[in-house]
Each structure stands twice: as structure tokens, then as C-alpha cells.
Amino acid sequence: MRGWRRSVAVVVAGASIIAVTLTGCTPEATASIDVPEQAQGALPDDTVSQLRDAVTSAMAITGSTGAIVGVWAPWSGSWVSGLGTQGPGGAEVTADMGFRAADVTRAMTCDIVYELAADGTFSLDDPVTDWVSGLPGFEDITLGQLCNGTSGLGGYQSYLSNQVLTNPDRVWNVRELMAYGIASPRQNAPGAAYANADTNYLLAGMAVERATGETLSDLIAERVARPLGLDATSLPGPAAAAPSADPLNGYWSRPNADGAWNCTDPGDYTVTSSSFGAGDSGVVTDITDLGRYAQALATGALLPQDNTRFASPLPASGDAPTWYTATGAAYQAGSLIGQFGSVPGYIVGAFADPSTGMSVAVVLNNSGANENAGAWLAWELAAIASKAPAADGRSVPEAGLPWTAEQMRNNLSTIAICPPAQ
Numbered sequence: 001m002r003g004w005r006r007s008v009a010v011v012v013a014g015a016s017i018i019a020v021t022l023t024g025c026t027p028e029a030t031a032s033i034d035v036p037e038q039a040q041g042a043l044p045d046d047t048v049s050q051l052r053d054a055v056t057s058a059m060a061i062t063g064s065t066g067a068i069v070g071v072w073a074p075w076s077g078s079w080v081s082g083l084g085t086q087g088p089g090g091a092e093v094t095a096d097m098g099f100r101a102a103d104v105t106r107a108m109t110c111d112i113v114y115e116l117a118a119d120g121t122f123s124l125d126d127p128v129t130d131w132v133s134g135l136p137g138f139e140d141i142t143l144g145q146l147c148n149g150t151s152g153l154g155g156y157q158s159y160l161s162n163q164v165l166t167n168p169d170r171v172w173n174v175r176e177l178m179a180y181g182i183a184s185p186r187q188n189a190p191g192a193a194y195a196n197a198d199t200n201y202l203l204a205g206m207a208v209e210r211a212t213g214e215t216l217s218d219l220i221a222e223r224v225a226r227p228l229g230l231d232a233t234s235l236p237g238p239a240a241a242a243p244s245a246d247p248l249n250g251y252w253s254r255p256n257a258d259g260a261w262n263c264t265d266p267g268d269y270t271v272t273s274s275s276f277g278a279g280d281s282g283v284v285t286d287i288t289d290l291g292r293y294a295q296a297l298a299t300g301a302l303l304p305q306d307n308t309r310f311a312s313p314l315p316a317s318g319d320a321p322t323w324y325t326a327t328g329a330a331y332q333a334g335s336l337i338g339q340f341g342s343v344p345g346y347i348v349g350a351f352a353d354p355s356t357g358m359s360v361a362v363v364l365n366n367s368g369a370n371e372n373a374g375a376w377l378a379w380e381l382a383a384i385a386s387k388a389p390a391a392d393g394r395s396v397p398e399a400g401l402p403w404t405a406e407q408m409r410n411n412l413s414t415i416a417i418c419p420p421a422q
Contacts, residue, residue, distance in 0.1 A: 031227040035357030036074040039391040043077040047388045062369035063263040063418035066093035070291040074357040076388035098244025101283040102348040103341025106201040109279040110147035110329035131207035146200040154184030168272040169240035194314040198280040205279020232286040238275040243284035250345020253368030263418035269345035290361040294352035298337035335400030340374035342367040349374030356397040370415040380408035
């Protein structure tokens with residue numbers, strides 16, 4: 001799913017240091033996000049027009065009836081908007097609706113791993129078997145390798161997607177999911193290369209629960225959401241529920257026996273159990289929180305200043321461009337750091353530039369298409385926003401993006417499941 005395919009208004013105001021102060025890696029501390037001060041006001045009309053066009057094009061390609069997007073360019077302005085409808089003929093989408101954060105959860109789970117390593121609870125070099133029982137023969141995999149994606153483990157979700165399709169309300173036992181993950185063929189020897197695998201973050205979540213005696217839900221609340229002021233972000237309990245009281249409805253188009261996609265009446269997966277995603281993809285959020293979290297992740301706001309989380313990235317896939325790497329439960333794309341992925345009902349992307357502070361977050365409400373849509377759309381938006389003119393007294397920073405908006409639009413066109421009518 002993540003191999004590189006070649007084909008090629010809410011304003012976040014703040015001081016130069018967003019929030020207050022980071023007092024360490026202890027729970028309940030308040031985290032500072034060290035990015036340039038956000039310019040007040042909206043992005044220029046021409047920039048917004050280009051951004052809107054990019055999102056509506058991606059909606060058509062993925063069969064999404066709705067999307068929510070947030071773009072923050074500190075030197076210029078911001079644009080946060082809901083687009084489209086809640087379903088065919090449904091109510092209009094608004095920017096404050098909740099949705100599932102998909103693989104951004106991975107980064108949050110590993111925030112906690114790195115925090116606990118920093119405060120001496122465990123070492124990143126500890127074998128995962130020290131902290132997760134029932135893993136005989138896996139002593140060669142470390143906690144650090146789980147978060148770096150270099151454990152070599154395979155995934156569990158692809159084996160179970162049909163069961164989720166037919167029974168989205170099912171509450172999954174984490175050890176049952178683990179059993180599928182560790183039974184799947186290893187992709188590499190531990191430490192050899194990056195490989196995308198949901199099992200890594202499932203196990204990382206289990207390890208931090210064992211190390212602290214707390215649930216992952218409580219840990220994300222205490223060590224991620226509260227320090228960053230992410231009021232709409234949480235890992236819900238296992239009972240099937242919508243992602244918020246006022247959610248963006250999530251759909252999942254599927255092809256029929258003849259290969260034709262159902263883009264007019266997709267299955268509704270707004271209500272599902274977070275237990276299937278767990279530490280890999282179970283978190284819920286909203287667009288403002290997601291954009292803020294992307295800035296926090298990129299700048300290391302939750303970790304000590306001397307952390308080496310992103311110091312040794314590896315190619316994200318065998319055919320990835322040199323500027324696209326992975327480590328620390330995140331991807332690095334040019335100057336951007338972030339995550340992307342999909343869960344039943346939603347495709348998500350969130351990236352930020354730690355130097356300029358530019359942050360881009362997007363969710364599409366149909367998960368039928370390739371999850372790369374979340375990254376490619378976010379990168380298209382970043383390319384557009386990087387050229388936004390400066391507000392009074394500001395200057396446009398260098399973008400550090402080795403792609404154009406057109407290239408990302410072309411990438412998206414290769415994965416169309418619901419191409420626009422000719």
C-alpha cells in the first residue's frame with residue numbers, strides 16, 4: 001500500500017512559542033511547540049482557491065462526498081474548512097466535525113514510548129519480549145525497532161479487513177490481533193530496513209501499558225492530548241461508537257464482482273470499534289487538533305531537546321525517492337514530518353515543517369481508495385501553501401519541498417476509484 005508509485009475559518013493564533021512551557025516528560029506537563037508566530041487572518045483568496053480545487057479533485061478521485069482540511073502558513077495566514085456533504089445528498093460538512101486519526105495514532109503511541117525511555121522506565125534497546133508476554137522467538141526485536149518500523153514484522157489488519165467490513169461493531173481482543181500479526185511472514189530481519197506494519201504499533205501500545213500499569217487510552221490523554229491542548233483527541237474505549245458527538249460520516253466504497261466501484265451508495269462506517277486499530281490507528285480527533293499535533297510531532301515538542309527520534313531515517317520503500325524516508329513512527333518528505341493512512345471510513349494525512357511551522361492536515365470520508373491519497377493530497381496542499389505571499393512584516397521562507405503541486409495531483413490521478421465524469 002505504501003510503496004512509491006511512479007507516475008509522475010479557524011485561525012491558529014499564538015505567540016512565537018505556542019502554549020506555555022514543557023516541564024519534562026512527565027504526565028500533565030504543558031508542551032511548547034516552537035514554531036514561528038502564526039499570522040492572523042485567512043490565506044489569500046488565490047491560495048485558498050488553489051487549495052480548494054486540490055481537495056475537491058481528491059474527493060472526486062477517492063469517491064469522498066466530504067472532506068475537512070486545515071492549512072497553516074505562519075508567514076501568511078490559515079485556511080480551515082469543511083467541504084462537500086455528509087453523504088450523497090447529505091448535510092454540509094463543517095470544519096469542527098470529528099473523525100478517526102488513522103495512522104497518526106502510531107506517532108502518538110511512540111511519543112509515549114520515547115517519553116518512557118527518556119525518563120528511564122525502559123530502554124529502546126529492550127527486547128519487546130521484556131514488556132509483552134507471549135512472544136517466544138521474538139527476543140531479537142527491540143522496542144526502538146517497533147517505533148522505527150524496522151522490526152521486520154508483518155501486519156494483521158489486511159487479514160481481518162473482511163471481518164471488519166461485515167462486522168464493524170466487533171470488539172477485538174488485542175492479543176487476538178497480535179496473534180495474526182506475529183503469525184504473518186516477516187518482511188525483513190530485525191534492523192535491516194523500514195517496512196510498514198501495523199503490528200509494530202499494536203505491540204508498542206501493549207508494551208507501554210505493561211510498563212506503566214495504565215491503559216493506552218489514559219496514557220495518550222495524559223502524555224499527548226493534555227500537554228498539547230488537544231481537547232478533541234483521544235483513544236476511545238472499545239465499544240463501537242462514532243468518532244465524536246458531531247462526526248464527519250465515514251464511508252468505504254468496495255468493488256463488485258465485475259470490478260466496478262460503488263461510489264454512489266458506499267457502506268457507512270462512521271460507527272466502528274477503536275479496538276481494531278488500537279495503538280496503530282484507534283485515535284479520534286478533529287482538524288485543528290490534527291494540525292497542531294503535526295507541528296508538535298515535527299518539532300519534538302513532547303520530548304527532550306536532545307532526542308534523536310528522527311536522526312537516522314531509512315527509505316520508506318524500495319522505490320521511494322531519496323527525499324521520502326521513515327523512522328520514529330513518522331515519515332519525512334522533504335522538509336515535512338508527519339503521518340498518513342486509512343481506517344474504515346477515512347483517509348487522513350498530517351504533515352508539518354519544523355522550521356517554517358507550516359502545517360497541513362486533511363481527511364477524506366471514503367477509505368476505499370489507496371491510503372497514499374492522504375500523503376499525496378497533504379503534499380499537494382503543502383506545495384500550494386508554500387508559495388502563499390507573506391503578510392505585512394513577514395517574509396516567505398524557503399519551502400524545502402522537492403515536488404510540485406502538479407506532480408502530486410498526477411500521483412492522485414493514478415489511484416482513482418471514482419474518476420470524475422467526462
